[in-house]
Amino acid sequence: SAVISQKPSRDICQRGTSLTIQCQVDSQVTMMFWYRQQPGQSLTLIATANQGSEATYESGFVIDKFPISRPNLTFSTLTVSNMSPEDSSIYLCSVVVSGSGDTQYFGPGTRLTVL
Amino acid sequence: SQKIEQNSEALNIQEGKTATLTCNYTNYSPAYLQWYRQDPGRGPVFLLLIRENEKEKRKERLKVTFDTTLKQSLFHITASQPADSATYLCALSSGGSYIPTFGRGTSLIVHP
Numbered sequence: 001s002a003v004i005s006q007k008p009s010r011d012i013c014q015r016g017t018s019l020t021i022q023c024q025v026d027s028q029v030t031m032m033f034w035y036r037q038q039p040g041q042s043l044t045l046i047a048t049a050n051q052g053s054e055a056t057y058e059s060g061f062v063i064d065k066f067p068i069s070r071p072n073l074t075f076s077t078l079t080v081s082n083m084s085p086e087d088s089s090i091y092l093c094s095v096v097v098s099g100s101g102d103t104q105y106f107g108p109g110t111r112l113t114v115l
Numbered sequence: 116s117q118k119i120e121q122n123s124e125a126l127n128i129q130e131g132k133t134a135t136l137t138c139n140y141t142n143y144s145p146a147y148l149q150w151y152r153q154d155p156g157r158g159p160v161f162l163l164l165i166r167e168n169e170k171e172k173r174k175e176r177l178k179v180t181f182d183t184t185l186k187q188s189l190f191h192i193t194a195s196q197p198a199d200s201a202t203y204l205c206a207l208s209s210g211g212s213y214i215p216t217f218g219r220g221t222s223l224i225v226h227p
Contacts, residue, residue: 004158040219042119043204048214092159094158104206
């Protein structure tokens with residue numbers, strides 16, 4: 001298994017500003033992902049964070065809006081840029097741990113409210 | 116298009132009864148299916164994984180079935196407790212991909 005922490009746990013931001021969310025894992029992992037979960041909705045994959053290279057974004061998500069860094073195998077950041085109220089959501093990072101089969105482990109999430 | 120359906124209405128049951136949650140899917144050939152538990156304001160927590168060639172899997176009070184003909188998985192919690200109250204998500208994955216597609220989840224409320 002893996003223990004994942006996220007910072008901040010929640011934030012309230014003004015329209016037009018940016019917020020960077022940090023994800024720290026207690027062990028080295030190859031695969032790390034960022035998800036969004038809007039109220040009452042399922043988890044939506046934003047991107048796969050690749051160590052040492054550009055993230056792989058899913059359809060509907062772009063790097064300018066959601067820049068991602070992954071400097072090593074235990075840490076990643078997701079920035080939500082030029083925020084609007086539609087970006088209000090829970091943002092979650094997740095990892096797949098080698099030897100755990102195909103199980104994903106999730107962080108506690110960051111609850112973002114944009115006014 | 117691929118679709119995963121979980122009952123959007125909350126399931127209310129009495130403590131001690133068996134809770135049964137349903138996950139149906141269409142236009143999908145999953146290699147495996149996972150069930151997660153999510154508490155309010157928290158990230159999902161993995162519970163069970165079942166592969167396409169498995170009919171049933173158990174873990175303590177939990178049981179999952181997987182019927183690829185019906186395109187359905189059932190998730191059972193026996194001897195349910197109020198602490199089992201949460202939202203339960205199913206997630207499907209194709210072979211060769213670690214990235215599952217998640218359903219919206221079903222809320223379970225166990226009354227004392």
